[in-house]
Structure formats: C-alpha cells, structure tokens
Amino acid sequence: MTETVKLAGVTKTYGTFNAISDASYVLNAGENIALVGHNGAGKTTMIKLMLGLIRPTHGKVLVLGEDPAAGQFAARRKLGYLPEHVSFNMALTGRETLSFYAKLKSVPVKETAALLDHVGLSHAADRRVGTYSKGMRQRLGLAQALLGKPAVLLLDEPTTGLDPALRKNFYDLLEVMRAEGTTILMSSHALTELENRVGRVIIANRGKVIADGSLDDLRHIARLPVRIRVSLAEGETAPHSTGQSLRIGWRKTGFASFEADVSAEDKMQVLNSVIAQNHNITDIDVMAPTLDELYAHFLTVKEAAE
Ligand SMILES: Nc1ncnc2c1ncn2[C@@H]1O[C@H](COP(=O)(O)OP(=O)(O)OP(=O)(O)O)[C@@H](O)[C@H]1O
Known part of the structure; x- marks a missing residue:
C-alpha cells in the first residue's frame, strides 16, 4: 500500500483546549475513508492540518511525503478540498468559476468542460452561480475539488444539500476516483448512507481517535x-x-x-x-x-x- 497521508502523535491546542489529542493514523492510495464524530470532535481541524492551513502543536503531519504547512509544499496541487460551506462569487457562471480555480491550480482550462459534465452541470455551465440551487453549488464545489485529478481528496461533509439521486451519483464518482488510486477522506454525520460506501471508518471523539478500521474490523472489535x-x-x-x-x-x-x-x-x-x-x-x-x-x-x- 502506498502511504499518502500520515498523522503521527498529532495534538492541536487552542489556548488550553486540545482540539486534537495525540492522533495517529496513516491513509493509503485507493482508500475511501469516512471520518465521523459528534460536532466539535475535531474532524475539520484534522482536515485543516492535512491542508497545511494550520500547524500541529505537537506531532507530525505528512501529505504525499511532505509537510503541508511548509511554504514550499509542492504536493499542494495534488490535493483536492471541498470545504463544509462552499461559497462562490454569485456573479460568475459555473464555467467561469471552474476556469478561475483551474488557473489557480495551473490546470488546463480545457479540462473544466469534462468536469462540469462529470458532476451533471453542463446544462447550467453558462448560468450565474447565483441562480444555482444548493445541490448545484455543492456539485460545483466538488468539480473544483476534482480539478487536476488529486491524489488526495479531502471532503468536509460533502453530501449536505444533495438529494438521494445526486448522492448516489456523487458516491459513484468517488468510487471511480478511488479505483484509480485517489485517497478520499470525507468527514460526515450521515452514518447510514456511508455504510456501504466507504472501506474504512475513523471515529473521533473530543479530538481523539477512538476507532479505526473497516466496518468488518469494527464489528469484530465491538462484538455487538x-x-x-x-x-x-x-x-x-x-x-x-x-x-x-x-x-x-x-x-x-x-x-x-x-x-x-x-x-x-x-x-x-x-x-x-x-x-x-x-x-x-x-x-x-x-x-x-x-x-x-x-x-x-x-x-x-x-x-x-x-
Ligand atoms: N480557531 C479555533 N480556536 C479555538 N477553538 C477552535 C478553533 N478551531 C476549532 N476549535 C475547536 O476545536 C474543536 C474541534 O473543532 P472542529 O471544527 O474540528 O470539529 P468538527 O468535528 O469538524 O465539528 P463539526 O461536526 O461541528 O463540523 C471544537 O471544540 C472547536 O470549537
């Protein structure tokens, strides 16, 4: 297995509060992992650490072999990220929005048409984002995260606002990426829908990793x-x-x-x-x-x- 993300003894402290306490795990290429936990469990903080937006107080974070918080993080272009709350310039069209992000990521703009098609937005590509439904904005956010075929895809509560048909379409899309070797980490509260969609589940509670494994592993450990x-x-x-x-x-x-x-x-x-x-x-x-x-x-x- 090829290691793509590593957290080794990571603690993230705000003042005296530990948002993350001594978290350690390794994510591999071709894995689709759900990061679950109550509100405030530390899911977004873990994703921010992987993106290099914040640094650990103790411990080490490695993404594609590099420190994501280092100034020269060459692997950044290989990271895709869909934040929990997607916000776009409402005056731009879907196509213009994706082209803007393509330029930021140095991805050829011609690749955006296929991505818009992939997420089912071709028909609305030339409409202003301000006229999009919540689900359409979420799909535009996903297209943005998929730019440049990321090796690591970090999705913060990605299915919020998607109807059941779009959710299925979304998970099908992720499965194609996973099969091609992408590491997909998604934080979620939607446990029931994740059940047959992910290969591994990491459960966080109050900043600590309290369980990590496939559903079968967790069943075996829990002995329910x-x-x-x-x-x-x-x-x-x-x-x-x-x-x-x-x-x-x-x-x-x-x-x-x-x-x-x-x-x-x-x-x-x-x-x-x-x-x-x-x-x-x-x-x-x-x-x-x-x-x-x-x-x-x-x-x-x-x-x-x-
Ligand atoms: N910049 C910050 N300053 C102080 N505390 C913070 C900061 N960022 C996060 N926290 C705290 O760290 C804890 C973990 O937050 P985090 O956003 O990672 O949780 P989460 O699991 O993503 O929650 P949710 O499911 O509600 O999105 C929370 O108690 C939060 O209030």
Missing part, C-alpha cells in the same frame, strides 16, 4: 450481537429452537414475526436450529450491527472509560 428476525406462517408464540445449548430470548415484533439478538459466534448454530425446528418459516433476516450502532457503542465505551 447480530439480530435475527424470523417470520412464521401462523401466529405461534415464538420460534422453536430446541436441541441446542443456547437460550434464545425471542421478542415478538409483529403478528407472527420474532427477533432475537445473538453473538456472531452463535449465529449459525441458532439459524440451523431454528430452520430445523420450524417448518412454517416464511422469512429470515440476519442483520449485522449498523454503523450507527457501532458508532454509539464506541462512544459509550470511551465515555465509560473516562
């Missing part, structure tokens, strides 16, 4: 139960699960549907037993812990430890 839902054809009191050593607490959740939480290790034994003992099953769902549940779990564990 798997939920099994069984629907039966007739109104029985609960699925039979005799012949097993496990005592399953079935909850009735509908006319003839029942749910139970079992450990990941016991899941197959319970399923096999239920299927063997119940001949009137109409449906079975097995639900792994969601990112929302994992997030709540890690925060609770962290709060309890402090």
Whole structure:
C-alpha cells in the first residue's frame, strides 16, 4: 500500500483546549475513508492540518511525503478540498468559476468542460452561480475539488444539500476516483448512507481517535450481537429452537414475526436450529450491527472509560 497521508502523535491546542489529542493514523492510495464524530470532535481541524492551513502543536503531519504547512509544499496541487460551506462569487457562471480555480491550480482550462459534465452541470455551465440551487453549488464545489485529478481528496461533509439521486451519483464518482488510486477522506454525520460506501471508518471523539478500521474490523472489535428476525406462517408464540445449548430470548415484533439478538459466534448454530425446528418459516433476516450502532457503542465505551 502506498502511504499518502500520515498523522503521527498529532495534538492541536487552542489556548488550553486540545482540539486534537495525540492522533495517529496513516491513509493509503485507493482508500475511501469516512471520518465521523459528534460536532466539535475535531474532524475539520484534522482536515485543516492535512491542508497545511494550520500547524500541529505537537506531532507530525505528512501529505504525499511532505509537510503541508511548509511554504514550499509542492504536493499542494495534488490535493483536492471541498470545504463544509462552499461559497462562490454569485456573479460568475459555473464555467467561469471552474476556469478561475483551474488557473489557480495551473490546470488546463480545457479540462473544466469534462468536469462540469462529470458532476451533471453542463446544462447550467453558462448560468450565474447565483441562480444555482444548493445541490448545484455543492456539485460545483466538488468539480473544483476534482480539478487536476488529486491524489488526495479531502471532503468536509460533502453530501449536505444533495438529494438521494445526486448522492448516489456523487458516491459513484468517488468510487471511480478511488479505483484509480485517489485517497478520499470525507468527514460526515450521515452514518447510514456511508455504510456501504466507504472501506474504512475513523471515529473521533473530543479530538481523539477512538476507532479505526473497516466496518468488518469494527464489528469484530465491538462484538455487538447480530439480530435475527424470523417470520412464521401462523401466529405461534415464538420460534422453536430446541436441541441446542443456547437460550434464545425471542421478542415478538409483529403478528407472527420474532427477533432475537445473538453473538456472531452463535449465529449459525441458532439459524440451523431454528430452520430445523420450524417448518412454517416464511422469512429470515440476519442483520449485522449498523454503523450507527457501532458508532454509539464506541462512544459509550470511551465515555465509560473516562
Ligand atoms: N480557531 C479555533 N480556536 C479555538 N477553538 C477552535 C478553533 N478551531 C476549532 N476549535 C475547536 O476545536 C474543536 C474541534 O473543532 P472542529 O471544527 O474540528 O470539529 P468538527 O468535528 O469538524 O465539528 P463539526 O461536526 O461541528 O463540523 C471544537 O471544540 C472547536 O470549537
């Protein structure tokens, strides 16, 4: 794996307040990572450190092998950034806006037409940005961040203001970039929509990294139960699960549907037993812990430890 971003023991202090405390992680080429956490957890501060807009109080930040806060940060052109609040000159057209940023980044202006097309703004390219909807401005912001095919793309809450169809389009676009080797780090609160969209999740809380891994890694560490839902054809009191050593607490959740939480290790034994003992099953769902549940779990564990 090719390392693109590194935080090593990074602390960022404002006065006596630690916005970031001893954060360490490495991001690699071709990774799509979600940075999640409550308001004030330190997500934007981490992104600002990677952009070189602020310097760490302690520790080291490296982006594409260089210090992003150094005056001569040659890799800056290889960084794409979409801020949380995009603001453009309302009097310029979309095309003029993107051309302006292309010149700033020394990217050939002729590349802007394809980017506008990519984010679905070709039809409005010659309209003033002042007439754009919020979602259209967000997409123009994304086109700006994609200028020059960045090796590292930093997106601060990028899907705010996008409708479901545009969100899908947006994640599809990111997947193409990721597959081509771009490192994508996006901060977000939209846990449910991230679930199948990112390969890795970093959870921050009060400036500290409290969990870091793929969804499967986090599930493995958290050891939260798997939920099994069984629907039966007739109104029985609960699925039979005799012949097993496990005592399953079935909850009735509908006319003839029942749910139970079992450990990941016991899941197959319970399923096999239920299927063997119940001949009137109409449906079975097995639900792994969601990112929302994992997030709540890690925060609770962290709060309890402090
Ligand atoms: N320039 C600053 N001066 C003082 N405190 C700051 C400064 N910048 C950030 N902070 C504080 O650092 C903490 C982390 O802020 P940050 O913006 O990184 O959080 P965040 O996780 O991005 O939050 P949100 O989800 O609300 O955007 C907050 O408590 C914030 O008030």
